[in-house]
Amino acid sequence: MDLYVIYIVLWVVVSLIVASVASSKGHSWSDYFFLSLIISPIITLLIVIASSPNQDKLESLAIASGKERKCPSCAEIVKAEAKICKHCKSELPKFIPPTNSTTVSDDWNTRA
Numbered sequence: 590m591d592l593y594v595i596y597i598v599l600w601v602v603v604s605l606i607v608a609s610v611a612s613s614k615g616h617s618w619s620d621y622f623f624l625s626l627i628i629s630p631i632i633t634l635l636i637v638i639a640s641s642p643n644q645d646k647l648e649s650l651a652i653a654s655g656k657e658r659k660c661p662s663c664a665e666i667v668k669a670e671a672k673i674c675k676h677c678k679s680e681l682p683k684f685i686p687p688t689n690s691t692t693v694s695d696d697w698n699t700r701a
């Protein structure tokens with residue numbers, strides 16, 4: 590009976606790892622987690638390894654996080670701080686980092 594419980598816990602833990610690997614490749618975390626639970630974590634891990642990364646999702650996540658941006662000339666993804674596009678060598682407009690709430694609240698505290 591104890592061995593049975595250990596087997597289920599291992600199944601779920603490995604499924605969580607497989608889902609995290611899939612997520613890091615730009616795939617749906619929940620899709621791969623449930624696929625792993627239903628089929629097998631090992632088979633799903635092999636599917637994840639064999640699958641090509643979801644480049645569109647990874648790019649949109651990088652842009653949303655403020656680490657990267659799209660070149661206005663060639664539409665390729667470049668680092669947010671870049672001044673010249675590595676793809677088309679055109680000059681990029683000045684990067685304005687996204688304002689976060691902590692600096693706003695700090696500014697508010699110094700004024701008050």
Ligand SMILES: [Zn+2]
Nearest residue numbers: 660663674677
């Ligand atoms: Zn470019």
